[in-house]
Amino acid sequence: MKLAKLLNGSTIFWIKVFIHGLCIGWASLVFNQAAYDQLGGDPVEALLHFTGISAFNLLLLCLxxxxxxxxxxxxPLMKxxxxxxxxxxxxxxxxxxTYILFELQLEWYLLGSEIVKRPYITVGFLAWTILLLLALTSPKAAQRRLGRNWQKLHNWVYPAGGLVALHYIWSVKSDILQPTLYIGLLLILLFFRKDKFISATYWFNTKRS
Structure with missing residues (x-):
């Protein structure tokens, strides 16, 4: 109860300001380092790792x-x-x-073949597609239009988390310790919300039939 009282309107506002500043500032710093060739011998790999692991970290925080x-x-934490x-x-x-710009050199037609040929890109792209759908339907207006289906749709964040974890561990060539730790944390979070995960799977199966 004490924490709930501390999270008043002003506190929530400043925490959100901090989140904006941290995410935008951190990303700006790293991309600026990349522009000035300060990310080591393989700046593209460094950028891919930074953006990918940041997305995974934020998704886990969200969960x-x-x-x-x-x-x-x-x-109030839900805010x-x-x-x-x-x-x-x-x-x-x-x-x-970053992958399209530096790895594919803006050859967009190659993206389709990469998605088909490389399983880790397949699951990664599926995860991104789910996150895109969730982002597009995140506003209050979309929530009102979708009604009960909004929650069913947003339960897909849990399968998306699993796809991100699979993308991560499949993309690692040698040291799998860190991906394994991330997967372990994700499994713990999914265990707490296993009813939501089952609901999302059931909704998808009913829509297909």
Missing amino acids: CISPLAKLLRAS FRRLLGLYAFAFASAHLL
């Missing part, structure tokens, strides 16, 4: 919000979930654009 709000009885989710999508989009 932490609801369990924490229930555990701490602090419902940060949408913002973190949108920044997760923003970094995931930066990850995809």
Whole structure:
């Protein structure tokens, strides 16, 4: 209850300002380092890792919000979930654009063949597509239009998290310790929301039939 009281309108506003500043400032710093060739011997790989791991971190933080709000009885924490989710999508989009710009050299037609030929790109692109759909339907207006289907649709954040984890571990060539730790954390978060995960899978199957 004490935390809920601390999270008043002013506190929430300044925490959101901090989140904006951290995400935008951090991204600006790293891309500025890339522009001045200060990211080591393989700046493209460094950018891909930075944008990808940032997206995963923000997605995990987003998934932490609801369990924490229930555990701490602090419902105002839910006010940060949408913002973190949108920044997760923003970094995931930066990850995809970095790949298209530097790896594919803006040869957009190659993207389709890469998605088909490389399983880790396939699952990564599927995850990005889900995040895109969730970002587009995140406004309050979309929530009102979709009604009950809005929550069913946004339960797809859980399969998206699984696809991101799979993309991460498949893209690593040698050291899998860090991806394994991330997957372990994701599994813990999914365990707390296993009912939502099952609901998302059921909704998808009913739509197909």
